[in-house]
Amino acid sequence: MTRHRGRGMASINYPIGMNLGGDPSQALVHSNPSGKFTVALSSIDLGQGMKSVTRQICAETLGVPVEDVYVDTADSDTGPHCMGSFASRGTHRVGNAVMAAAREARGVMMEAAAEELEVNAADLETDGRGNIHVKGAPHRSISTKDVAIAAQFKQGKTISGRGIFLVPLSDVDPETGEMSPATCYAHACLVAEVEVDDETGEVAMVRMDSAYELGRALNPRLVEQQLVGGAWMGVSHALYETPEPYYPDPVHGPRDFVEYLMPGPGDICPHDIAVLERPAPDGPFGGKGPGEMCANPVLPAVANAIFNAVGVRIDDLPITPEKVLRAIKAQGGARPQARR
Amino acid sequence: MTKIPLQFRHNGRDVAIFVDGGTNLLVALRELIGDMTPKFGCGQGGCGTCSVVIDGELHLSCLTLAESVAGRSVETLDGMKQGPNLHPLQRAFADNFAAQCGYCTPGMLMAAKALLDRNPAPSRADVVEAISGNICRCTGYEPIINAILAAAGGRASA
Numbered sequence: 001m002t003r004h005r006g007r008g009m010a011s012i013n014y015p016i017g018m019n020l021g022g023d024p025s026q027a028l029v030h031s032n033p034s035g036k037f038t039v040a041l042s043s044i045d046l047g048q049g050m051k052s053v054t055r056q057i058c059a060e061t062l063g064v065p066v067e068d069v070y071v072d073t074a075d076s077d078t079g080p081h082c083m084g085s086f087a088s089r090g091t092h093r094v095g096n097a098v099m100a101a102a103r104e105a106r107g108v109m110m111e112a113a114a115e116e117l118e119v120n121a122a123d124l125e126t127d128g129r130g131n132i133h134v135k136g137a138p139h140r141s142i143s144t145k146d147v148a149i150a151a152q153f154k155q156g157k158t159i160s161g162r163g164i165f166l167v168p169l170s171d172v173d174p175e176t177g178e179m180s181p182a183t184c185y186a187h188a189c190l191v192a193e194v195e196v197d198d199e200t201g202e203v204a205m206v207r208m209d210s211a212y213e214l215g216r217a218l219n220p221r222l223v224e225q226q227l228v229g230g231a232w233m234g235v236s237h238a239l240y241e242t243p244e245p246y247y248p249d250p251v252h253g254p255r256d257f258v259e260y261l262m263p264g265p266g267d268i269c270p271h272d273i274a275v276l277e278r279p280a281p282d283g284p285f286g287g288k289g290p291g292e293m294c295a296n297p298v299l300p301a302v303a304n305a306i307f308n309a310v311g312v313r314i315d316d317l318p319i320t321p322e323k324v325l326r327a328i329k330a331q332g333g334a335r336p337q338a339r340r
Numbered sequence: 341m342t343k344i345p346l347q348f349r350h351n352g353r354d355v356a357i358f359v360d361g362g363t364n365l366l367v368a369l370r371e372l373i374g375d376m377t378p379k380f381g382c383g384q385g386g387c388g389t390c391s392v393v394i395d396g397e398l399h400l401s402c403l404t405l406a407e408s409v410a411g412r413s414v415e416t417l418d419g420m421k422q423g424p425n426l427h428p429l430q431r432a433f434a435d436n437f438a439a440q441c442g443y444c445t446p447g448m449l450m451a452a453k454a455l456l457d458r459n460p461a462p463s464r465a466d467v468v469e470a471i472s473g474n475i476c477r478c479t480g481y482e483p484i485i486n487a488i489l490a491a492a493g494g495r496a497s498a
Contacts, residue, residue: 046440046441047439047440047441047442047478048440049440221437222437224437225437225440225479225483228479228480228482228483229440229478229479229480229483230480231480232479232480232481233477233478233480256382256384256386257381257382257384257386257387257475258382258384258385258386262475262477263481264472264475264481265467265468265471265472265474265476265481265484265485266468266469266472268480268481268482271480271482
């Protein structure tokens, strides 16, 4: 029995959003008399952090502290329309909609503040700490709370804004089949190192190294969290998970959590990540979003690493010990490839 | 069916309920006591999110017969924070971004607490072993392991 080390690489260009119906998402922003703002969305945060990112985008655009913004998501009865949380589109599509809505709301807020301070709205600026003051004269100031109260109870204005992101629908060229499915792309490269046991066919992860270019990382800790966690979803798809291991024959499929294989804490390996920030021209504050591509490059990289280790090319997922062992036997033993 | 009277300590407080024979501890905690912190994941001991600590030992509440905790002490995540103050483990989970969707978090925290209560200075291997019965879909485990080690380190130096 020998354990063979192998290294494999994969690079991806990953589209942000898609072409379905112009890929629209809407956002509504309004202030409460407390001077706090609510963002209404139908988009869903499943833990990936969209609530945090849209909150930051709204606060930054309005010019108020992030604590003053509340994001209300995931109710398609009361929220404005959203295509959904998929296609790695949340940060970019929903973020752009929130930015547009917050910009409109900021316009009304500044007009209301101008009326209270008896100046021109163009002469006002926000300090990011909950105050609006005359440029160059910070003592001529009013809090966003007082502006909200004045708008609500005196001026009869709603400090609110509407935002939508929509791209022109790209039809398929009948001659060439060409179309434009996405407006911007994120990029990644991942190197996986594995150890393959040629007696059992088992594959163990040794380490991963990756580089991700995903526009500006609007919340670097959340980006890192996505990349760390998502890579293991990728490993899981590469090596463990399937409802039908002998597809299309449904036999021996897992029936529950105990039989459905996923990596456990003992299966993980070190993963060194480099995040490259190249702001997207059409992204909110340059953001594209890590999304699904945190899992995608892992699968081909692992398959390549297994080929590098024992010389078998498995093109059927997940790469189970049985498939590795059958392939090794079929070629008459492990054939380690050149290590680079 | 005859109900069975059952008394035990729940997060340091005596509770008395009536359960049907065969009721598991997870159902008793969630539906009869109203403590929703132990989660129902798989209901068969495969995921770990229903983990609770019984007399200092980690147990899967979905596989524990409610009657078997009579007179014993059951700790859940609900009893972890002291008043408004988060437990050091909860603080470390937040600081280390150790939760995403959060469904595994109650079980992870209880598994971690059971570990630190008996071994205040665990090695990384000890931590991995302690949470090996708990499945997490989102985090890749690394942030959870780091959070538990950070909480242990903080406690050791405090």
